[in-house]
């Protein structure tokens with residue numbers, strides 16, 4: 001799937017990380033949340049349980065969720081004892097009912113310190129859950145997030161296994177995994193949440209990710225590649241087949257490198 005940068009096809013809306021993605025995500029948001037809430041969604045079966053486990057006890061901790069979607073995950077953290085939680089998303093497609101202690105702000109995660117109301121605030125936990133790829137300058141954004149961490153705070157960052165996108169492109173283009181994995185530039189990606197809307201994404205490799213963490217002065221405390229449980233795999237064999245082919249996501253707990 002080679003990357004037409006921002007071409008417009010009839011009936012298809014495109015966006016890229018360097019353009020304004022808000023319209024495409026505003027259009028996608030209801031479909032994304034609908035897909036996420038299905039009982040067989042991988043977010044529900046694999047990703048959120050693993051993200052939640054790596055977050056640990058959130059009692060009394062403040063949480064900033066950058067690219068928070070409708071804010072549903074943050075609302076669960078507030079119910080679990082988190083305090084002073086803020087979600088930021090470009091769409092503003094937020095939960096209509098919010099518990100006390102949860103603030104949802106429409107804004108761009110690329111410059112978190114410039115989001116209205118966030119200057120000079122710090123947080124115990126900062127989340128990029130499948131949203132880091134939308135940062136205009138990933139290292140700059142991570143550095144800014146690092147500056148917003150309270151003492152002993154950490155960043156929880158999840159990204160799709162880049163091998164998954166490379167494999168999908170290899171299948172579509174009749175190319176090899178290596179050619180696509182090491183390709184540079186952009187590609188158009190239809191999410192499956194809504195075939196009418198295409199996002200234009202940058203390619204990345206595992207080393208790109210690791211180098212971004214180092215350049216931002218962060219080290220990996222823990223990394224996991226969560227999988228379906230045996231029980232969920234039996235219940236949803238189509239999801240087991242998908243995970244066995246495309247691997248899923250990577251989750252990192254990142255902390256500031258002391259003295260940097």
Ligand SMILES: C[S@@+](CC[C@H](N)C(=O)[O-])C[C@H]1O[C@@H](n2cnc3c(N)ncnc32)[C@H](O)[C@@H]1O
Pocket residue numbers: 021025026029032036043066067068069070073088089090091107108109110128129130131134135
């Ligand atoms: C794949 S969804 C993940 C949503 C949520 N974090 C979750 O785990 O379910 C990506 C989210 O990033 C948001 N997003 C995309 N670009 C953004 C930007 N520049 N600033 C803030 N949010 C952005 C989208 O609106 C969408 O809600």
